[in-house]
Amino acid sequence: MTLPPSVSLIEEPAGYPILVIHHAAATGRIALNGAHVMEWTPAGEKPVLFMSAQAVFEPGKPIRGGIPVCWPWFGGHPTESDKPAHGFVRNLMWNVGEVTENIAGVTLEFLLSDSDDSRAFWPHRFDLRLEVKLGAQLSIALHIKNTDEAAWSMTGALHTYLCVDDVTEAAVIGLDDAFYVESRLSPERIEQSGPVYFDREVDRNYESKDTVRLLDRKGRRTIVVEKSGSRATIVWNPWIEKSKRLSDLPDDAYPHFVCIEAANAVPDVIAMTPGKEHVLSQRLRVQRD
Numbered sequence: 663m664t665l666p667p668s669v670s671l672i673e674e675p676a677g678y679p680i681l682v683i684h685h686a687a688a689t690g691r692i693a694l695n696g697a698h699v700m701e702w703t704p705a706g707e708k709p710v711l712f713m714s715a716q717a718v719f720e721p722g723k724p725i726r727g728g729i730p731v732c733w734p735w736f737g738g739h740p741t742e743s744d745k746p747a748h749g750f751v752r753n754l755m756w757n758v759g760e761v762t763e764n765i766a767g768v769t770l771e772f773l774l775s776d777s778d779d780s781r782a783f784w785p786h787r788f789d790l791r792l793e794v795k796l797g798a799q800l801s802i803a804l805h806i807k808n809t810d811e812a813a814w815s816m817t818g819a820l821h822t823y824l825c826v827d828d829v830t831e832a833a834v835i836g837l838d839d840a841f842y843v844e845s846r847l848s849p850e851r852i853e854q855s856g857p858v859y860f861d862r863e864v865d866r867n868y869e870s871k872d873t874v875r876l877l878d879r880k881g882r883r884t885i886v887v888e889k890s891g892s893r894a895t896i897v898w899n900p901w902i903e904k905s906k907r908l909s910d911l912p913d914d915a916y917p918h919f920v921c922i923e924a925a926n927a928v929p930d931v932i933a934m935t936p937g938k939e940h941v942l943s944q945r946l947r948v949q950r951d
């Protein structure tokens with residue numbers, strides 16, 4: 663593995679490799695477990711990605727915060743409830759591909775293909791390449807290829823945890839008139855009217871391809887969230903009761919993050935014929951108010 667000067671590999675804890683980025687344009691951390699972007703802080707800014715103070719850093723375990731890569735299914739497995747939530751690739755060690763830097767930032771590649779480990783959960787053949795560009799902006803793109811002789815279908819998400827100073831003073835702009843389903847409450851499609859505000863648990867799957875803005879009034883900044891290859895935007899905050907049920911999240915952390923996820927989630931299921939490629943991507947930038 664050849665790394666440019668602004669990137670180093672550490673193990674924290676031992677046996678848990680993390681790439682650490684110290685570049686003039688931004689700092690960041692990416693765990694090889696799940697090719698998981700754990701931190702991104704543009705120069706002159708506060709951290710943009712939320713990380714739980716009780717997150718677990720153990721090989722094979724998901725990380726509560728940053729950007730989990732959920733694939734090849736979003737949420738519960740469609741038919742087998744004993745399979746892990748949000749797929750299995752966030753729990754597997756990825757390989758590091760090419761890592762380069764220039765004046766704008768660092769580009770890092772992570773690779774994962776089917777293996778005995780993946781076949782324990784899912785019988786299909788695939789190649790994944792995650793490309794992360796980290797600088798004044800952050801872009802993350804999951805390149806998915808069906809290397810099998812048979813077709814398969816998939817869902818997934820870039821399950822991004824974004825920092826806010828106070829969720830009760832935050833709002834998501836850009837989903838007005840979009841339809842959503844809050845499946846924990848009912849299968850009914852509801853039309854969003856105006857911004858999304860937070861005064862209770864929110865767990866919604868919006869039918870939308872659009873750019874959204876997360877207004878963090880107390881933090882006096884806006885996070886712009888663009889995406890492509892996705893017709894579903896998931897907006898989540900666990901609020902009080904759900905937070906208590908999550909052992910890797912402090913009970914009082916929910917006011918400090920909102921998840922805005924670029925997803926392929928029902929009804930946006932992607933059919934992949936042999937040789938087909940699909941790219942699911944998200945781009946983040948900060949606007950100071």
Ligand code: TA6
Pocket residue numbers: 724737747748821865896898921923
């Ligand atoms: O994306 C929202 C969601 O599906 C919620 O239902 C909630 O469970 C969240 O993901 C976290 O899932 P996790 O498996 O990481 O606990």
